[in-house]
Amino acid sequence: MPITSRVGRVLEKGAPEGPRKGLAGWKRSINSHEAFTHDSIDSLGYDWERISNPKIEPRFPFKVYLPQTTEDVIRVVKEVKQLGEKLTIRANGHSSNGLVLNEGGAVMLTEKLGDLIEIDEENLTATVQGGAVSATIDDALAQKNLGLPVIGDHNHVTVGGFASVGGISPASHRFGLFVDNVVELELVNWDGELTKCSRQENSELFHKVLGGLGREGVIATLKLRIIRVDKYSTVLKNHQKHYRKVNDFIKASGNRLRQPGDAQYERGVWINLPMKGGRLLTLGQFSAYHPTSQSPYKARRDKMAYNVLHSLGYVAGKLPDKLDRAVKTAGQLGVIFSPKWATGKNVEFFADKVLDATVGEPARMFIILAPLDEYDELFHKGYQMMLDFRERYGCFSLVSVYVKSIRSAFLAGGGTKNQYSEMMFFNGITDKMTPEILEEVAVALDDLTIEHGAFRYMHTRTSKDPQRLRKIDPNSQYQTPAGDQG
């Protein structure tokens, strides 16, 4: 018999099961957005696009549903169907591609579908409701020296949202995408029928739902693979390298993404930041976190360094404007010059706790998921493309590229070529950006992606053209091609 513990409704936001040494303090200082709260009714008119365009007009739904149980979800879906309406599913709205907006229509919030239902320690699985926040689940698992293999670097990302887009972490070279770690799920389809599916049972549906952007229905529950790990105490050593020339960065990061050795986590970043007087600050770094012998000295160094970085993140947005910018710059430097010793938890939540994305100048992400053997060329072309747009229109300030390695059966689509890379272009947006230029950037990036047999990460801005979307969406590999539907 598997050893299971039923944990029930312990995961209301920010309320993990009892405190654990080192955990309570970390949770207390966990990043929350300075600029707005997810829990306000006002936020329902936006997705994450508002961070790139603070003046954007809201697109409010007419009706909002707040189910708490699978039975509630079924009731909602049946009611909406009977009324002949379209239902949009919204978790915490971290996507920026219009996926969770339904102006004048009906939106289902997964906010109250947040329970951790069961931990099966023998089979190493955890069953959760679709709206659960992955960081909260991870904290509850940490009480038992367990954890999620792949977790977003941001507190409020939900398991249902992650399962619907993919889910990447600096450990994705070991564990794949979040969707690769979903063992089973329960879906309420648009007729209000509940179906259980997995790789063995109803596998066609299972694969359509994962990375499916909520198109197949509502993910009510998920059974997730978990691992034995101590993310809060075990210290790793950061083998960090810096680069002044972009070609050196591309070559070295490509090699390290392809051959991570025993790195437990790894990631790189290249930044190109215009400075006063027309100068450019260009710099890259790659961090690979390897196992190391444990000692009180290393634990102290981790604690001290991250306390400083987290306090920069904590005060960002709370200070007078000029000082705020200086603090944010210091935070950015903290990302470039990362501490030598770090616990897994500090690696996973590094950028988020140091830099609140909602503070400072508007910014936007565009992400490509590329086969690793296309990495060097695609990085070069994508980066050059962003610089060209900046030159031509002045629409970007900072142009930066964050990279990770992903070994994913989901992306491989049943094939054997499973080595991919994430290239996240994270750019500052100026007031010269217009909807037309944005569409031009999205189309150009989609076309580059298609040219190299890559995918886009669909929660970030893509073009709206159905033909392009079919080619860039990794989930298309699991959909029946149009015309083959019988």
Ligand SMILES: Cc1cc2nc3c(=O)[nH]c(=O)nc-3n(C[C@H](O)[C@H](O)[C@H](O)COP(=O)(O)OP(=O)(O)OC[C@H]3O[C@@H](n4cnc5c(N)ncnc54)[C@H](O)[C@@H]3O)c2cc1C
């Ligand atoms: C600051 C920040 C940090 C981030 N860090 C990471 C990261 O480290 N790694 C990474 O991979 N991504 C990251 N993301 C992106 C994030 O994973 C996506 O935005 C993702 O969509 C999850 O966000 P969400 O839970 O708020 O989902 P939403 O944005 O609300 O929803 C996303 C999609 O999922 C669908 N959906 C949500 N719940 C369900 C459900 N229960 N059933 C069916 N469909 C559902 C929605 O309809 C929509 O199509 C980050 C985003 C931000 C803003």
